[in-house]
Amino acid sequence: MKRPIIYHIPVCPFSQRVEILLDLKGLGDAVDYHVVDITRPRPAWLLEKSRGTTALPILETEDGRILKESLVIMRYVEERFATPRIARSDPFERAVERLVMSREGPFGMAGYRFVMNRDRARTAELRDALLAEYAWLDDALRHHNPDGTWLFDRFGLAELVYTPLMMRFWFLEYYEDFTLPDGLGFARVRRWQEACRAHPAAQQVGFERIVKLYYDYAVGAGNGALPEGRARSSFVFDPDWPARPMPPRDKYDRIAGDAELGLV
Ligand SMILES: N[C@@H](CCC(=O)N[C@@H](CS)C(=O)NCC(=O)O)C(=O)O
Structure with a gap:
């Protein structure tokens, strides 16, 4: 049976909200997840669905309708899968x-x-x-x-x-x-x-994964952008984060290279 699809970026806090909500409802399997690589330009088929915006998550219903914005998606999930109710009732x-x-x-x-x-x-x-x-x-x-x-x-x-x-x-x-x-x-x-x-x-994500993936944010480059002197983003899928060393913490003094971060 076709299920709603959530398009998201790994470790995106906004899509984790929806995952937690489904988990609290015991509905972890009620939607399919499609992971989008933030280090590459968005594919044309996805931009068509989102009507040109790049922020994720987006949710596609079984009949192909699209919802954006995590709080809006959460509310849809809460109302559509009404039991157990997670929002306060009073x-x-x-x-x-x-x-x-x-x-x-x-x-x-x-x-x-x-x-x-x-x-x-x-x-x-x-x-x-x-x-x-x-x-x-x-x-x-x-x-x-x-x-x-x-x-x-x-x-x-x-x-x-x-x-x-x-x-x-x-x-x-x-x-x-x-x-x-x-x-x-x-x-x-x-x-x-x-x-x-x-x-x-x-528990969808933990300390180590967040610290490794968000290294580029710590040196000023958000949303998959490449920091100066680097060819690979800290958000790449391969090599995956467990295989990489913990990044250096001296973010004010320098930007670590691809090799030091275990990205090549
Ligand atoms: N207000 C949005 C924020 C979504 C957002 O900023 N998502 C980030 C990933 S964590 C994103 O897609 N960034 C890439 C982009 O905007 O192109 C929501 O709550 O859904």
């Missing part, structure tokens, strides 16, 4: 869930801006901007569930929207020595982050 809680989710864009941007920066004069400012996003989350979690782990009583929609981003931010721990400061103000969001990263439904 209207007020649903509203709070949406409010918390509404900061995912600035949160993600703050982390990506920080990792891609190579100007030491800007590091403190970018770190503070990300910490401000974490502080907002800490305040929301403390307000709605001060003593618990999750926003409500379980890993829900808010958790699954942020978890893939918080997992990508392992690249900040590795390349920027970034950790949440000790003490009040971050303790609640730290507990949430640790639990989210460890949740069984979110």
Whole structure:
């Protein structure tokens, strides 16, 4: 039987959201996944489906209709495969869930801006901007569930929207020595982050794979673009990431070559 298809890029946090949602619903096999190589130009057939945009994931329904944007796709999955429900059912809680989710864009941007920066004069400012996003989350979690782990009583929609981003931010721990400061103000969001990263439904990717694949982001080249002096992207499929060494961490001083990164 034909199933919906998700076109995605390996380790893309936005498609991991949909994978987690399906996993929580026990529907891991309800869709097919088609992996797209971000290091090459998008094939014409895919651009035709997306009507010219390149961002993934996109979802193609069984009858060939196309949906873009991870949050839109998540909502489609939640409504189409309605049981078990993952979104809150109480209207007020649903509203709070949406409010918390509404900061995912600035949160993600703050982390990506920080990792891609190579100007030491800007590091403190970018770190503070990300910490401000974490502080907002800490305040929301403390307000709605001060003593618990999750926003409500379980890993829900808010958790699954942020978890893939918080997992990508392992690249900040590795390349920027970034950790949440000790003490009040971050303790609640730290507990949430640790639990989210460890949740069984979110184990599609791990620390090592993220750190290796995102090396190019750490030296300022996003979305499969090639950093200066390199012929191979850190997102290539071959050699695959388990066979490569851990990348160097001195991202401000130099850009490692293909051989050092195990890309040839
Ligand atoms: N707002 C979009 C963001 C999607 C996005 O940025 N995807 C990245 C991969 S993680 C991508 O496709 N980048 C390549 C490109 O934009 O051409 C969503 O939530 O789906």
